[in-house]
Amino acid sequence: MAFVICEPCIGVKDKACVEVCPVDCIHEGDDQFYIDPDTCVDCMACQPVCPVQAIFHEEEVPDQWKDYVEKNRAFFQK
Ligand code: SF4
C-alpha cells in the first residue's frame, strides 16, 4: 500500500509534500510529483499539506484518477 499523487498536482508542483515526507519518497516528474510506492511508509504526513488535495491513499483514489496509482508506480520503474 502507498499514497498516490493524482491530477491536481499538475501545474501546481509546490513541493509542500516533499518537505514533510520523512522517507524522501516523493520525486519530481515533468508534469507532477510522484510517490515511490515501495518506499512510502503510509505516514499520511503529505496528505494534509497539499494545497490542492492531490494526494490519496491507494485504496481511496477517486474513480476518475484510478490510473494514477499505476502512473506513480511506473515512474519509478523507468
Ligand atoms: S504517506 Fe508519508 S511516506 Fe508516504 S509519501 Fe506521504 S509523507 Fe511520504
Ligand code: SF4
Ligand atoms: S503538495 Fe500537492 S500540489 Fe504540491 S507537489 Fe505535492 S502533490 Fe503536488
